[in-house]
Amino acid sequence: MRGRWRAAGLLAATAIFAGACTLGGGSTNPTAEISPESSPSSATSNPPSPEPLTIGSLPFHTGEVGLAYAAINLTASGGTTPYNWTVAAGTFPPGLVLNSGGSVTGTNTGAGNFSFTVSVSDAQGQSASGPGQIAVFGHLAVTSLCANACIIGKGCQKCGGFGTATNGAAPYGYRIVGGAVPAGMTWNALAVGGPFPAGAYSLSVQVTDALGAQATVNANWSNYNPATLNPGSDCINAGNPPQCSARWTYSGGHPTVAPKLVILGYAQYCPVGVGCQYPTPTAPPPGWTVTVNGGVITMSAGGIPCNANPSTYAGVLTLALVDTTTCATTAQSNQGKLTVFIQNNC
Helix, strand or coil: CHHHHHHHHHHHHHHHHHHHHHHHHHCCCHHHHCCHHHCHHHCCCCCCCCCCCEEEECCCCCEECCCECCCEECEEECCCCCCEEEEEEECCCCCEEECCCCEEEEECCCCEEEEEEEEEECCCCCEEEEEEEEEEECCCEEEECCCCCEEEECCCCCCCECEEEECCCCCCEEEEEEECCCCCCEEECCEEECCCCCEEEEEEEEEECCCCCEEEEEEEEEEECCCEEECCCCEECECCCCEEEEEEEEECCCCCCCCEEEEEEEEECCCCCCCCCCCCCCCCCCCCEEEEECCEEEEEEECCCCCCCCCEEEEEEEEEEECCCCCCCCCCCCCEEEEEEEECCC
16 A cells, blocks of 8 residues: 555656746756846846936135135036046136146236136046136235325425325225324324424334235434524615625425525615615515525615616515425525615615
8 A cells, every 4th residue: 555655756756847947948047037036027137327427516716826726626516436637728827727626826927817728628538618717816016105204394294195106906994003193193004194293203004904914114204494594684775886795594394495586575665874865676676596505594785776766675575485396394494684774886
């Protein structure tokens, strides 16, 4: 009985195996027909394509000759890193460098408005480009108009400027870093306002532009009082033909430019023993000449011709010294009286 069951089972297994071997045209490997690796729908897929390469930010800013350019970094997205940056066209500001990583550094060496194109490429050969522009200012420059000394008359109010600032990036800032504003005056940027007092003064102002460049303007003033007139001799007729001369002196005033002697008014002259028979003059005497130099004033008159009418010039001249320089004092000197008497004795 046990032998029959064994034989029957063997026959059944043999039949099943034989059927499997002939199924589908005689294949002898039943697992080959159902293996997942042999299925067309399960083949290996290609990796996804990268996003397109695009430029993100180009944060260029202004620069100034002689100043370190505040470093910036250009950015891009997409593509396959690493990126490589270059200047593709135009003129990049001299002194600046765009490195392959996208940073811009350096110190500007030339002023101007620079336009250019930057390009970025990735590891797969994609590229993108974008425009750039950088304005580079000339280096901040100042002049110190009164660096040695400005000689200004007391009371002058039109010579307050003591320096200028050019180039650089506006607006400028100003700060006093030495000395002081002359007493009684106001200060604004590179100028003082109000009447100058007599005396010696100094002032230093630091100028800073919008990009941080700095320069200092120094001012020194030597301010003088009006000249002092010292009356001397009168101008009285002597000799024939009639003529006269007088010598006065003066002190102070502008240290290098002589003042001018002016006639402020006329009065009648009444000689002793003659009385007031001569009219009051209304003009300088005939042949009137004046020289003012080195503290000395020389005056002369004469030249009344024969048969002239009137034949006598008699008067008292009120004289003063006037400062004629650009930054003159606003006051004349003290006044002096000069008597002039010329009489033709033909």
